[in-house]
Amino acid sequence: MKAVIRNTTVADRLLFIFLIAASVAGIFISREAMPKGSDVIIEIGGKTAYTFALDTDRTFSVPGPLGVTIVEIKGRKVRVKEAHCHNRLCEKQGWVARGAIVCLPNRVVISVGGKADNTPKGIDAITG
Amino acid sequence: MQLQDKYRIAVLSAYALALHGIETLVPTPIPWMRLGLANIVTLVALVLYGFRTAMTVTLIRVILASLFTGTFLGPSFVLSFGGGVTSTAAMGLTFLVFRDMFGPVGLSLVGAFFHNAAQLTLAYFLFIQRIEAMFVIGPVILLIGTLTGVANGAVSGLLIKNLLKKEGAKIQNDNEDAEPAQ
Numbered sequence: 001m002k003a004v005i006r007n008t009t010v011a012d013r014l015l016f017i018f019l020i021a022a023s024v025a026g027i028f029i030s031r032e033a034m035p036k037g038s039d040v041i042i043e044i045g046g047k048t049a050y051t052f053a054l055d056t057d058r059t060f061s062v063p064g065p066l067g068v069t070i071v072e073i074k075g076r077k078v079r080v081k082e083a084h085c086h087n088r089l090c091e092k093q094g095w096v097a098r099g100a101i102v103c104l105p106n107r108v109v110i111s112v113g114g115k116a117d118n119t120p121k122g123i124d125a126i127t128g
Numbered sequence: 129m130q131l132q133d134k135y136r137i138a139v140l141s142a143y144a145l146a147l148h149g150i151e152t153l154v155p156t157p158i159p160w161m162r163l164g165l166a167n168i169v170t171l172v173a174l175v176l177y178g179f180r181t182a183m184t185v186t187l188i189r190v191i192l193a194s195l196f197t198g199t200f201l202g203p204s205f206v207l208s209f210g211g212g213v214t215s216t217a218a219m220g221l222t223f224l225v226f227r228d229m230f231g232p233v234g235l236s237l238v239g240a241f242f243h244n245a246a247q248l249t250l251a252y253f254l255f256i257q258r259i260e261a262m263f264v265i266g267p268v269i270l271l272i273g274t275l276t277g278v279a280n281g282a283v284s285g286l287l288i289k290n291l292l293k294k295e296g297a298k299i300q301n302d303n304e305d306a307e308p309a310q
Contacts, residue, residue: 003286004285007231007232007233007282007285007286007289008231008234008285009228009229009230009231011226011229011234012230012231012234012237012281015230015234015237015238016234016237016274016278019237019274019277020274022267023267023268023270023274024271025267026266026267027267027271029267030266030267031264
């Protein structure tokens with residue numbers, strides 16, 4: 001290992017650091033630039049109960065076994081404002097712009113999904 | 129081309145083909161991910177014997193490997209060919225222009241980067257044509273390529289050093305043999 005490190009020049013190391021930084025930055029930038037979901041889908045007990053547009057701000061309550069869960073949509077983000085479960089993990093998750101908030105005790109799943117079909121066209125895989 | 133050059137190219141191509149074959153057997157976490165072990169041979173050829181040897185070895189390797197696996201002129205051949213030629217050209221150019229600035233590790237990184245860049249470009253124009261997919265997958269491939277590139281470069285560096293040492297010893301032996309005759 002030492003021999004390997006001694007074998008590199010300054011330019012080698014700079015290039016390595018640059019490439020690593022560029023790719024890591026690229027991963028984060030591309031994640032940010034991903035097309036965001038446009039719909040909020042709320043499932044209760046595994047069935048889709050409501051679908052709301054992410055564009056319009058609103059607050060509403062979702063019934064569940066442990067009482068109502070108050071969900072708030074604001075500025076293209078969703079959060080659980082109030083829940084009546086024990087540890088309230090869904091509340092702690094805060095604002096979410098993509099992905100999902102799951103409240104297991106209440107059996108409520110709030111997911112942000114795109115309207116556009118997510119099925120990629122063309123070739124799935126190429127084997128060699 | 130001298131007979132010795134032909135012999136050297138044949139041996140190097142055989143090594144490259146063997147590595148190319150072995151790495152298809154090595155399981156990787158992502159199906160299309162390759163370690164690029166054959167690039168070690170290209171790099172050694174470039175540093176020790178020059179650009180023409182390296183390019184010849186790469187061309188022989190890519191074409192013969194595709195003939196053996198039955199993918200000649202298929203989609204994976206196009207990707208493999210484009211990546212191999214581009215990365216060898218990029219490494220050769222870097223080696224010519226910045227002679228002593230980059231060691232084997234740096235050259236390997238340049239090679240890995242251009243290999244992936246060429247393959248992504250080809251894949252975009254030929255197969256996928258979804259720019260978002262490229263933006264998502266590009267940095268990940270770049271990161272993996274950088275890591276495998278460093279590993280390959282380190283191995284090449286050690287190999288080049290040892291080969292040079294051996295060659296140096298041989299030259300010294302030749303001189304010692306020659307001395308008594310004087």
